[in-house]
Amino acid sequence: MRIDYHAILPELILSGTLLLVLVADAFASPRRAWMAMPLSFLGVVAALIATLTLIGSARTTFAGMFVVDNFALLLKIFFLSVALVVLLVSLRYFREGRWYQGEYYFLLLTSFLGCLLMPSSRDLLMLFISLELVSAPGFMIAAFRKTDPRSNEAGIKFFLIGVLSSAVMLYGMSLIYGVTGETNLSAIGEALAGGLPEGQEAVVLASILFIVAGFAFKVSAFPFQFWAPDTYEGAPVPVAAFLATASKAAGFAGLLQLMFVAFPAQWEFWTPIFAALSVFTMTIGNLVALQQRQIVRLLAYSSIAQAGYMLLPFALVSANAGVNRSAFAAATTYILIYAVMNLGAFAVVIAMSREFPGLQIADFAGLARRAPVLAIAMITFMVSLAGIPPTGGFWAKFFIFTAAIERGGLGPWLAVIMVLNSVASLYYYVAVAREMVLVEPAVDRPLAFPALVSGVVVLATVSILAIGVYPQPFAHLPRLSTLVGR
Amino acid sequence: MNSGWEDWAITIATFLPLAGAVVIVFMPRDRDRQIRGLGILVTGGALLAVVAVAAGFDYGAGGGLQFEVDTRWIPVIGARYHVGIDGISMPLYLLTFALSFLCAVYSWRFVPEPGRTKAFIALQLVLETGMAGTFIAFDLMLFFIFWELVLVPMYFLIGIWGSANREYAAIKFFLYTLFGSVFMLLAFLGMYFRSDPHTFDILRLQEFGAVGGFSRTFQLVAFTGVFLGFAIKVPMWPFHTWLPDAHTEAPTVGSVLLAGILLKMGTYGFVRIALPVLPDAARAWAPWIGGLAAIAIVYAALACLAQKDLKRLIAFSSVGHMGFVMLGIATLTPIGINAAIFGMVAHGVITGMLFFCVGSIYDRYHTRMIADLGGGLMQKLPYLGGVFAFVAIASLGLPGLAGFWGEVMALLSSYQPADVLSDNLAMFRAFMVAGGVGTILTAGYFLWMLQRVNMGTLPDRWKEAALPDIAPVEWVSWAPLLMAIVALGIFPRLVFGVTDGAVSGLMRLFGG
Numbered sequence: 001m002r003i004d005y006h007a008i009l010p011e012l013i014l015s016g017t018l019l020l021v022l023v024a025d026a027f028a029s030p031r032r033a034w035m036a037m038p039l040s041f042l043g044v045v046a047a048l049i050a051t052l053t054l055i056g057s058a059r060t061t062f063a064g065m066f067v068v069d070n071f072a073l074l075l076k077i078f079f080l081s082v083a084l085v086v087l088l089v090s091l092r093y094f095r096e097g098r099w100y101q102g103e104y105y106f107l108l109l110t111s112f113l114g115c116l117l118m119p120s121s122r123d124l125l126m127l128f129i130s131l132e133l134v135s136a137p138g139f140m141i142a143a144f145r146k147t148d149p150r151s152n153e154a155g156i157k158f159f160l161i162g163v164l165s166s167a168v169m170l171y172g173m174s175l176i177y178g179v180t181g182e183t184n185l186s187a188i189g190e191a192l193a194g195g196l197p198e199g200q201e202a203v204v205l206a207s208i209l210f211i212v213a214g215f216a217f218k219v220s221a222f223p224f225q226f227w228a229p230d231t232y233e234g235a236p237v238p239v240a241a242f243l244a245t246a247s248k249a250a251g252f253a254g255l256l257q258l259m260f261v262a263f264p265a266q267w268e269f270w271t272p273i274f275a276a277l278s279v280f281t282m283t284i285g286n287l288v289a290l291q292q293r294q295i296v297r298l299l300a301y302s303s304i305a306q307a308g309y310m311l312l313p314f315a316l317v318s319a320n321a322g323v324n325r326s327a328f329a330a331a332t333t334y335i336l337i338y339a340v341m342n343l344g345a346f347a348v349v350i351a352m353s354r355e356f357p358g359l360q361i362a363d364f365a366g367l368a369r370r371a372p373v374l375a376i377a378m379i380t381f382m383v384s385l386a387g388i389p390p391t392g393g394f395w396a397k398f399f400i401f402t403a404a405i406e407r408g409g410l411g412p413w414l415a416v417i418m419v420l421n422s423v424a425s426l427y428y429y430v431a432v433a434r435e436m437v438l439v440e441p442a443v444d445r446p447l448a449f450p451a452l453v454s455g456v457v458v459l460a461t462v463s464i465l466a467i468g469v470y471p472q473p474f475a476h477l478p479r480l481s482t483l484v485g486r
Numbered sequence: 487m488n489s490g491w492e493d494w495a496i497t498i499a500t501f502l503p504l505a506g507a508v509v510i511v512f513m514p515r516d517r518d519r520q521i522r523g524l525g526i527l528v529t530g531g532a533l534l535a536v537v538a539v540a541a542g543f544d545y546g547a548g549g550g551l552q553f554e555v556d557t558r559w560i561p562v563i564g565a566r567y568h569v570g571i572d573g574i575s576m577p578l579y580l581l582t583f584a585l586s587f588l589c590a591v592y593s594w595r596f597v598p599e600p601g602r603t604k605a606f607i608a609l610q611l612v613l614e615t616g617m618a619g620t621f622i623a624f625d626l627m628l629f630f631i632f633w634e635l636v637l638v639p640m641y642f643l644i645g646i647w648g649s650a651n652r653e654y655a656a657i658k659f660f661l662y663t664l665f666g667s668v669f670m671l672l673a674f675l676g677m678y679f680r681s682d683p684h685t686f687d688i689l690r691l692q693e694f695g696a697v698g699g700f701s702r703t704f705q706l707v708a709f710t711g712v713f714l715g716f717a718i719k720v721p722m723w724p725f726h727t728w729l730p731d732a733h734t735e736a737p738t739v740g741s742v743l744l745a746g747i748l749l750k751m752g753t754y755g756f757v758r759i760a761l762p763v764l765p766d767a768a769r770a771w772a773p774w775i776g777g778l779a780a781i782a783i784v785y786a787a788l789a790c791l792a793q794k795d796l797k798r799l800i801a802f803s804s805v806g807h808m809g810f811v812m813l814g815i816a817t818l819t820p821i822g823i824n825a826a827i828f829g830m831v832a833h834g835v836i837t838g839m840l841f842f843c844v845g846s847i848y849d850r851y852h853t854r855m856i857a858d859l860g861g862g863l864m865q866k867l868p869y870l871g872g873v874f875a876f877v878a879i880a881s882l883g884l885p886g887l888a889g890f891w892g893e894v895m896a897l898l899s900s901y902q903p904a905d906v907l908s909d910n911l912a913m914f915r916a917f918m919v920a921g922g923v924g925t926i927l928t929a930g931y932f933l934w935m936l937q938r939v940n941m942g943t944l945p946d947r948w949k950e951a952a953l954p955d956i957a958p959v960e961w962v963s964w965a966p967l968l969m970a971i972v973a974l975g976i977f978p979r980l981v982f983g984v985t986d987g988a989v990s991g992l993m994r995l996f997g998g
Binding site: 368376379383388389390394398399401402405406412415416419420422423426427430434437438470471472475476479 | 511559560561562563605630631634635637638641642645646653657660661664665668669671672675676678679
């Protein structure tokens with residue numbers, strides 16, 4: 001079998017980099033340990049360049065297990081950009097905390113390697129391996145603030161839930177393989193579309209249920225969401241940012257491929273499940289977020305609610321290929337825009353964390369005076385997360401509404417539930433803005449925060465506003481995907 | 487005038503304030519005077535551009551779009567940058583720029599506690615772009631973006647510079663209006679997918695709606711969505727509860743812009759989108775809208791009689807005046823719609839001016855409670871008292887002043903609503919009677935208010951107080967409004983002449 005090395009070049013570069021980081025760290029003096037970050041950064045940039053050279057090509061290798069197409073490329077570029085941002089905001093945090101920097105960057109890059117593989121995986125096994133590659137290092141870096149019991153709790157909880165969900169998912173996958181005799185997603189799709197042998201419908205449906213449940217854990221959907229707030233709160237903040245964006249997006253990328261490629265024929269069975277998952281996830285996330293006092297927990301519940309929005313397009317799948325395409329593009333767009341605004345918000349939190357390790361929402365008091373740039377940025381992210389124009393978050397929601405209305409039937413009702421949720425969510429998002437602008441600061445001196453972090457914050461703000469005013473270049477990308485509606 | 491100007495005039499005017507806001511954001515915080523000066527300069531420049539547009543406007547062809555731009559914006563969803571101006575937009579567009587400019591002038595001297603001039607002026611400018619854009623957008627998505635653009639600045643204007651209960655009022659305003667507008671958005675999406683070919687263009691949708699392209703069931707559902715959005719903004723009874731809080735707590739400039747322009751976005755939405763695109767639903771809903779409007783008129787007047795806070799009284803009077811506007815719209819006749827637009831402009835000028843007066847009274851007395859003021863304003867501050875009395879009398883609808891035409895024509899049109907509403911003739915005549923009772927009550931509460939505030943003897947506690955009368959800055963920012971009140975009262979053609987062509991074009995749908 002010939003291997004297309006160009007197709008896997010980004011992954012190869014990233015693997016090389018992470019090994020290099022590990023080795024360099026073993027020999028570098030502790031004072032130089034932070035050098036792992038620039039090294040990782042360069043590696044990710046190289047991987048990004050390698051990915052860019054693949055644009056426009058459609059490649060398949062490893063007998064169809066690994067595919068490079070528009071969908072994969074879009075998400076790879078996205079994951080690598082997120083990696084750059086997470087690296088930038090990690091430097092100061094880990095350097096000042098003196099937490100095993102070399103190991104951290106090694107594990108983080110390993111996780112991103114999983115993210116990078118995920119959108120190319122068109123095979124049950126590959127999908128499972130990618131997902132584990134994302135999660136397993138995550139268990140460790142979530143527990144990286146070793147002296148803090150909450151961080152230990154974060155890691156343990158994440159680990160137990162993650163392993164349990166993997167087991168459930170793998171069981172479902174094994175059943176699917178048993179019925180169809182295939183592990184390739186398209187082949188499974190064809191086998192399942194062609195009518196099942198008598199007596200096996202129940203097995204197929206049960207295994208779909210298992211797989212969906214497994215992914216529901218990964219993307220922290222109700223009723224499997226309870227690990228997320230504790231884990232995010234206990235983990236180092238850059239790790240929480242990673243878990244809430246890249247890790248979640250990887251879960252969704254896998255889910256998108258499974259549901260739209262392998263199981264579309266069974267939509268009548270699983271769309272109601274997604275409708276219920278979506279509605280409960282967004283509602284519970286928003287209601288609990290209303291009562292939060294700590295910013296990371298607030299963002300955690302907000303990201304649960306946002307996961308509910310992202311699950312909605314799955315509930316819109318039907319026999320209508322046009323609507324399926326819209327739903328697919330809406331989910332992808334939402335994931336991408338959500339990541340930008342959420343990363344921005346986490347970057348602001350990281351900037352705050354040096355002076356306020358407790359990260360209460362009350363700590364934001366008077367930030368508009370103490371750090372106007374951070375405050376304006378945070379207001380933009382909050383308004384965007386609430387989905388108010390002219391920000392990117394509005395278009396993210398807009399595409400989901402569009403798909404829902406286009407779908408008809410149940411769609412408009414789901415859209416109504418989602419708009420009610422968006423309005424409710426505004427209350428807690430604005431509460432953060434209120435704290436920054438309307439409340440007087442306890443001390444009236446400028447807030448000190450790292451330059452790299454503020455660079456990230458400004459970049460994210462500009463992107464969110466730019467997408468808000470002119471979404472065209474961004475919004476047409478997910479539609480280029482050939483994954484759905486061929 | 488070359489064609490480049492024709493193409494970009496209203497775009498420049500609309501976005502100039504936003505550009506000004508961006509510049510102000512980058513100015514140092516302590517350059518107080520320069521920031522205020524820039525605010526006046528930018529709003530003044532935009533106003534000049536709009537005056538030039540008004541001068542170049544072909545009033546004989548007010549029915550069609552002028553200064554139109556229709557260009558690609560977001561092809562992936564079929565949204566276009568389509569702006570233009572017609573006879574219905576023109577008065578409201580001009581009003582937006584005029585009031586914003588006068589507010590900027592007023593802010594030269596009066597920046598309310600806690601200062602923070604930079605943010606105050608910048609937010610006003612962002613607000614101006616949002617308001618102005620709403621009146622020229624001819625694409626539903628563009629309309630929606632401008633519509634929502636006003637929320638955040640207004641939230642902060644109320645939340646930072648408002649009075650005691652400001653935070654509650656600000657978040658109530660924000661949540662309430664957002665609640666309405668998201669349903670409006672869903673209705674817009676429904677219109678897009680039910681139109682053939684799919685379009686967000688308001689004119690195309692009007693054509694499509696006129697030939698009966700939308701099924702009746704769909705129209706009723708979609709109308710419910712847009713109704714929620716517009717009715718909350720107007721606000722119509724029983725969706726008005728955010729208004730007394732927001733208007734009362736907002737700083738003077740915020741109240742003026744809220745009452746003067748923001749409310750009109752709702753009524754404008756009815757005239758521009760709800761009626762022409764969904765004519766069948768409009769017919770079905772018209773009696774209900776008329777009924778709610780009649781209730782609003784009487785309810786607001788009764789509520790005003792019970793108010794102890796001067797500013798809250800004026801806020802409630804807005805509910806009543808907007809009731810007349812909605813009654814005019816509900817009749818679906820050209821007279822009614824013309825009356826509605828006239829009413830919007832008149833209310834913008836008069837109530838804006840009333841809020842200026844109340845703001846200045848508060849600035850002197852540091853109280854807005856009628857009992858604390860205790861009367862005798864005419865003795866202590868004769869000029870301010872005189873202006874206040876004049877504007878209050880204009881607001882109660884005295885013939886010869888601006889408030890008269892909108893109300894009397896709304897009542898007139900409800901005597902004979904459009905032919906399609908002939909089944910509901912008795913109902914509309916009942917609304918007319920209710921509206922008539924409302925005008926009497928309105929006169930009652932305004933006169934009673936003047937009696938308690940302006941007349942009587944000055945209480946001892948104010949006798950020694952050094953209270954300055956109207957300052958030059960106030961004269962400058964008020965004089966145009968005072969003149970407009972008289973001018974509109976004597977020459978109602980100033981508005982009707984502009985709107986009539988566009989309105990009759992629009993209302994042909996209803997056999998008017």
